[in-house]
Amino acid sequence: MSTLLSVEDLWVRFRGPNRVVEAVRGVSFTLGRERLGIVGESGSGKSMTGRAILRLIRPPGEMSARRLELDGTDLLALTERQMRAIRGHRISMIMQDPKFSLNPVVRVGEQIAEAYRAHARVDRREARVRALEMLHAVQIRDPERVYDAYPHEVSGGMGQRIMIAMMLVPEPDLLIADEPTSALDVTVQMQVLAIMDKLVREKGMGLIFISHDLNLVASFCDRVLIMYAGRIVETCEAKRLHEARHPYTRGLLASLPQIDKPVPRLAVLERDAAWRKQGGIDASV
Amino acid sequence: MPASETTALGSAGKAPKAPSERRAEAPARDALPPPAIAVSDLRVAFGKGAERFEAVRGVSFSVASGQSYGLVGESGSGKSTVLRAIAGLIDDWSGRIEVKGRPVEKKRRARSFYRTLQMVFQDPYGSLHPRHTVDRMLSEPLAFHRFDHIEKRIERVLEDVGLGPAFRFRYPHQLSGGQRQRIAIARALVLEPSILLLDEPTSALDVSVQAEILNLLKDLQAERRLTYLLVTHNLAVVAHMCSEIAVMNAGEIVEVMSVEQLRRMAPTHPYTRQLLDASTGYDAEKVARFERFA
Numbered sequence A: 001m002s003t004l005l006s007v008e009d010l011w012v013r014f015r016g017p018n019r020v021v022e023a024v025r026g027v028s029f030t031l032g033r034e035r036l037g038i039v040g041e042s043g044s045g046k047s048m049t050g051r052a053i054l055r056l057i058r059p060p061g062e063m064s065a066r067r068l069e070l071d072g073t074d075l076l077a078l079t080e081r082q083m084r085a086i087r088g089h090r091i092s093m094i095m096q097d098p099k100f101s102l103n104p105v106v107r108v109g110e111q112i113a114e115a116y117r118a119h120a121r122v123d124r125r126e127a128r129v130r131a132l133e134m135l136h137a138v139q140i141r142d143p144e145r146v147y148d149a150y151p152h153e154v155s156g157g158m159g160q161r162i163m164i165a166m167m168l169v170p171e172p173d174l175l176i177a178d179e180p181t182s183a184l185d186v187t188v189q190m191q192v193l194a195i196m197d198k199l200v201r202e203k204g205m206g207l208i209f210i211s212h213d214l215n216l217v218a219s220f221c222d223r224v225l226i227m228y229a230g231r232i233v234e235t236c237e238a239k240r241l242h243e244a245r246h247p248y249t250r251g252l253l254a255s256l257p258q259i260d261k262p263v264p265r266l267a268v269l270e271r272d273a274a275w276r277k278q279g280g281i282d283a284s285v
Numbered sequence B: 001m002p003a004s005e006t007t008a009l010g011s012a013g014k015a016p017k018a019p020s021e022r023r024a025e026a027p028a029r030d031a032l033p034p035p036a037i038a039v040s041d042l043r044v045a046f047g048k049g050a051e052r053f054e055a056v057r058g059v060s061f062s063v064a065s066g067q068s069y070g071l072v073g074e075s076g077s078g079k080s081t082v083l084r085a086i087a088g089l090i091d092d093w094s095g096r097i098e099v100k101g102r103p104v105e106k107k108r109r110a111r112s113f114y115r116t117l118q119m120v121f122q123d124p125y126g127s128l129h130p131r132h133t134v135d136r137m138l139s140e141p142l143a144f145h146r147f148d149h150i151e152k153r154i155e156r157v158l159e160d161v162g163l164g165p166a167f168r169f170r171y172p173h174q175l176s177g178g179q180r181q182r183i184a185i186a187r188a189l190v191l192e193p194s195i196l197l198l199d200e201p202t203s204a205l206d207v208s209v210q211a212e213i214l215n216l217l218k219d220l221q222a223e224r225r226l227t228y229l230l231v232t233h234n235l236a237v238v239a240h241m242c243s244e245i246a247v248m249n250a251g252e253i254v255e256v257m258s259v260e261q262l263r264r265m266a267p268t269h270p271y272t273r274q275l276l277d278a279s280t281g282y283d284a285e286k287v288a289r290f291e292r293f294a
Helices: A046-053 A080-086 A106-119 A122-138 A143-147 A156-168 A186-203 A216-219 A237-244 A249-255 A272-276 B003-007 B019-024 B077-089 B134-144 B150-160 B177-189 B207-224 B235-241 B259-263 B271-277 B286-287
Strands: A004-014 A020-031 A035-039 A061-065 A067-072 A091-094 A174-178 A207-209 A224-227 A231-237 B037-046 B051-063 B068-072 B093-097 B117-120 B194-201 B225-233 B244-249 B253-258
Touching: A020 A231, A035 A186, A035 A216, A035 B194, A046 A174, A046 A207, A046 B068, A067 B177, A080 B068, A091 A156, A106 A122, A106 A143, A106 A156, A122 A143, A122 A156, A122 B150, A156 A186, A174 A186, A186 A207, A186 A216, A186 B271, A186 B286, A207 A216, A224 A237, A231 A237, A231 A249, A237 A249, A237 B093, A249 B207, B003 B225, B037 B077, B037 B259, B051 B077, B051 B093, B051 B253, B068 B077, B068 B235, B077 B093, B077 B117, B077 B194, B077 B225, B117 B177, B134 B150, B134 B177, B150 B177, B177 B207, B207 B235, B225 B235, B235 B259, B235 B271, B253 B259, B253 B271, B271 B286
Parallel strands: A035 A207, A035 A224, A091 A174, A174 A207, B068 B225, B068 B244, B117 B194, B194 B225
Antiparallel strands: A004 A020, A004 A061, A004 A067, A224 A231, B037 B051, B037 B093, B244 B253
């Protein structure tokens, strides 16, 4: 499989007046034209890993890596201006909360059309047609009406779908999706996953899917990285996630209630201080 | 014994008495405990004129005393609106709501109502006052309802939710998400209600913390013989907690299932079928067949 992204020894640190918080501690992995899941609980460093790939860590945060390469381009060597040409065009990111990611005073359809025109040489009319198609693709019932709506006029779930449409319309090489569907209803969630799935299969897009939902990742992704305390503690084929060996992964799986396997009490995860000290795993293929 | 088994022996499960016996003790029917919550033909609409939207369209169900009853559905199904109408957070509704056999008023409920029924909200970050200590959050409802031994009650309820006295003078920002949800549960329980309305109590929490909170809720129910009405979109959570589940879509209950039926994945309504399919992981073929229900 051709490598789209290589990440080697990635660190993200936040320097405070008295101490340094290490959010990501030496993460290494590669990504092909596949669906790679990153799972972990809050504070595991999974979101920071996603942001660091786009070089979106802002002071007092700082990032460092031995290697950060997209399809042969050294992302660490690019100027901020060159980096802006990468963001949105070659690497897109869907964030968790649409409320903070959409411009409140611009009609949502125009925001999608603008995202398209920023990277494709088309006129307004063509961009509008493409934006409407994309709204339709993310299961919005009345695209014409929604095109003219402002962000405050749409529900949270619809806002999230609009964000997804906006990020997918330039057809990036790599999409980083940070809990893209956790605010959506389960049925809409599945429909949005189907759109991403199609882009990976038909256009060869690479997808980093950051999620806390182990069952969802197991059923949707090709490969999974499990993060704990800023490190990758385990990696496996997604469909074999349920055979995971690390006690943290096993603990997470056991704490999930299951529809068809009743238990009187749920297993509670006992965290072992040794997990934090153990070195991470290199998840390069 | 899990609480769900005791509820199976509730009013519906009792063998009917022989006619002669029934005549002998005339008010025997009243001796049976009334359901903790009985809702019939509940309707809630928002807005006026052309903007009018009916969020709940004729919902009826009842929850036996000591039972855990689940209301599941997607956003906009009306499940949370039903809960808010029962709690008295919405006063413009029609139909009938009875709590422990007594019809509730639409506006200005008696103080005693809130000693019977309390609610726990989804967002532990938003539902606690950021500038009040745990002590103040717990003592205010006690003082308002004129309880005695406030000190002792606060200490006990903190112990009951697994936190202990060290947490008494902390502010919400000094607590983790799971600890905040424990405080929210303590605040609801400190008035010693017999019914708790739970609105997505674990959906903002990590899965390992969710397990701790669900275990706590089950323990508290067994110790205090509580009745739960749980609203959630998570079918696995509702299967773990509840003995009976009503599925809502577009303001109506489309199906009422026993937990056994849910565990067998054998719903009768096509909407529930689709919800189950969507809840058990990604499957491209199933997604392609999804329909809109409204």
